Amino acid sequence: MQETERIEFKRMVTDDIAKEVIAFANAEGGAIYIGVADDGTPVGLADFDAEYTRLTNIIRDAILPDVTVFVHYTKMDGDWIRVDVNEGSSKPYYLKKHGLKPSGVYVRQGASAAPASSEKIRQMIKDSDGDTFEALRSLEQDLTFTAAEETFARYHVEFDPSKTIALGLENPRDHQYTNLALLLSDQCKHTVKIAVFADLDNTEFRDQKEFGGSLFRQLDDTYQYLRLCNRTASRIEGLERVDTPDYPEEALREALLNALVHRDYSFSGSIIINVNDARIEFISLGGLMPGLSLEDIRSGISQPRNRNLAEVFHRLRLIESYGTGIRRIFHLYKGCPVAPEIHVTPNAFRLVLPNQNRNPSELSHSSASAPQAGHNPQQLMILKAIQENGSITEPQVMELLHVKKTRAYTVLREMVRSGLLVATGRGVTKKYMIRG
Numbered sequence: 001m002q003e004t005e006r007i008e009f010k011r012m013v014t015d016d017i018a019k020e021v022i023a024f025a026n027a028e029g030g031a032i033y034i035g036v037a038d039d040g041t042p043v044g045l046a047d048f049d050a051e052y053t054r055l056t057n058i059i060r061d062a063i064l065p066d067v068t069v070f071v072h073y074t075k076m077d078g079d080w081i082r083v084d085v086n087e088g089s090s091k092p093y094y095l096k097k098h099g100l101k102p103s104g105v106y107v108r109q110g111a112s113a114a115p116a117s118s119e120k121i122r123q124m125i126k127d128s129d130g131d132t133f134e135a136l137r138s139l140e141q142d143l144t145f146t147a148a149e150e151t152f153a154r155y156h157v158e159f160d161p162s163k164t165i166a167l168g169l170e171n172p173r174d175h176q177y178t179n180l181a182l183l184l185s186d187q188c189k190h191t192v193k194i195a196v197f198a199d200l201d202n203t204e205f206r207d208q209k210e211f212g213g214s215l216f217r218q219l220d221d222t223y224q225y226l227r228l229c230n231r232t233a234s235r236i237e238g239l240e241r242v243d244t245p246d247y248p249e250e251a252l253r254e255a256l257l258n259a260l261v262h263r264d265y266s267f268s269g270s271i272i273i274n275v276n277d278a279r280i281e282f283i284s285l286g287g288l289m290p291g292l293s294l295e296d297i298r299s300g301i302s303q304p305r306n307r308n309l310a311e312v313f314h315r316l317r318l319i320e321s322y323g324t325g326i327r328r329i330f331h332l333y334k335g336c337p338v339a340p341e342i343h344v345t346p347n348a349f350r351l352v353l354p355n356q357n358r359n360p361s362e363l364s365h366s367s368a369s370a371p372q373a374g375h376n377p378q379q380l381m382i383l384k385a386i387q388e389n390g391s392i393t394e395p396q397v398m399e400l401l402h403v404k405k406t407r408a409y410t411v412l413r414e415m416v417r418s419g420l421l422v423a424t425g426r427g428v429t430k431k432y433m434i435r436g
Contacts, residue, residue: 001040003111006030009038013051018062018095023106023113024085025067025093026124030108035080044079052081062097065090065174090173092116092124099141100125100176129171133266134180134306137171143185147214155316168308180308183215183265190215190265192222196229197276210270215260215309219318222273226252229275233357246355247280248332251340254325255351257318259284261310262349281352287344294342300327329353335419337383337434378411379420383434386421391431 003009006029008020013034024030034055035045045051052073060068070086098104102115105124116124121139129136145159152159164170169181182188196207211221230252232243259271264286272283288294289303304310313319326342333339333356341352378401385400386392392400397408412432415421421432 001033003038005108005110008032008111008113009036009040010034011037011043012045013055013058015058015062017055018058019106019113021059021067021071021083021085022063022093022095023108025063025070025088026091026106026116027087027108029070029085029087032083032085033080034083035076035078042076042078042080045081048075048079048081055081055083062095063093064096064176065093067093089128091128092121100137100139132307133264134178134183134308135168136179137174137176138179138182140182140187140189141177143177143181143187145181145184145214146186147217148184151214151216151220151316155318157316167312179265180306180312183309184312186214186217188212188214188218189268191270192218192260192273193270194222194225194273194275197274200276200278202274202276219256219260223253223256226256226273226275226280229280231357244357246357247353248356251329251332251353252280254329255280255282255353257313258282258325258351259349261313261319262286262305264305264347267347277355278358279352279354281350283348283350285348287346287349294344297326297342298330300324326351335435337420379415382411382415382432383420386432386434391433393431 001007001009005027006024008024008030010017010020010032011034017032017034020032024032033042034051036042052075056073059071060066065088067085067088070088072084072086074082074084076082092100092105094100094104094106096104100121102118102121105116105121106113107116107120108114118139125136125139149159164181165172165175167180169178169184170176171178177185183190191210191212194207194209194211195202195205198204198206209225211218211225213221227249230245230247230249232245234241234243236242256273259273259282263271263284267285269285271285274281274283286305288297289305292301292303310319319325329340329351333354336354336356338354340354341350343350343352381400382392382397385396394405394408394412397403397412398405401408401411403411412421412423416423416432419435422435423430423432425431
């Protein structure tokens with residue numbers, strides 16, 4: 001006999017035997033002959049019972065997840081042991097004292113055990129745990145949850161260590177932290193980047209910020225900064241002063257929560273928030289989930305990408321229920337000359353909130369190449385004509401849309417009812433303007 005990818009010789013039991021067991025369990029299995037010299041000659045074990053006990057203790061105590069069900073021991077004539085290791089079903093197996101790192105995870109390479117690369121470890125985790133990022137075991141296991149504990153306490157929800165599996169923070173097989181735990185931990189690698197621009201084309205920086213740490217910390221820090229960017233305009237109506245913020249605060253909150261909860265964290269990039277005097281845009285990685293359309297999103301239909309993360313935020317009542325946030329944002333802008341916009345690519349989701357105190361012509365700047373969510377093409381044509389000419393009449397709408405009088409009247413009436421337009425005058429002097 002000789003050592004191969006499936007056979008390993010060991011003269012005696014040593015702590016390194018765990019590496020060989022791990023390497024076989026992470027591959028297609030193999031056999032370890034203990035009490036056999038490197039040339040394949042059985043030499044036996046001087047104290048068989050003691051060595052056998054030590055061997056079983058090492059395999060039981062030094063390896064995670066539990067691999068013992070895949071290991072079978074046979075006493076051979078001449079007091080040596082054949083250890084058959086089958087391929088495991090909960091890869092990667094690793095040294096408990098080192099964790100899910102190359103120093104702890106081994107694979108078979110030729111006739112020896114070798115550390116697995118980080119890429120190989122990630123692939124084994126994905127193959128074993130499934131394709132949902134938040135449920136995969138985290139490569140980083142030294143996690144703390146100071147921000148999470150503070151947030152749970154603030155919302156009067158107990159951060160109970162005994163419920164970490166139910167929350168999806170631990171893998172039930174080996175009690176290792178999942179990627180969801182990493183996202184909520186103080187060691188979270190993902191960040192939110194905010195850029196404030198002095199011009200509407202987003203070319204001249206006014207300020208830049210980056211917020212990291214737990215997603216709870218990012219939520220708090222980012223929201224407070226966006227509130228600083230949210231100026232208030234005042235006007236006098238009769239004897240009263242009316243203050244209107246540039247952006248409804250609830251819309252800012254919902255847009256930020258949507259970006260944090262629904263982004264694709266398998267990408268390493270940051271959430272990007274661009275701010276200028278006319279709009280704020282939230283850009284998160286990950287397009288629409290398969291089977292969903294933009295119309296579904298606007299209608300309140302939702303399929304969460306990160307179900308466990310969404311459930312944690314729902315438990316804290318930071319979100320009410322799936323799919324309501326986007327619908328609430330559009331409702332908050334009801335009556336504004338320009339509605340929020342949604343733009344989607346295969347790998348990105350962009351939500352644009354217009355400054356409700358700005359001139360409509362500036363608000364439409366970002367819409368030149370894409371339809372505005374909530375407005376049909378006929379409404380957009382009418383709004384554009386009014387922005388250019390100040391007002392429009394029913395005959396002008398008939399000519400603009402190439403429709404009959406009844407259809408022109410119906411479209412204008414709906415725009416008045418929805419708060420987009422206001423009508424002045426009567427009969428032939430009647431005209432329509434954007435509601436100020």
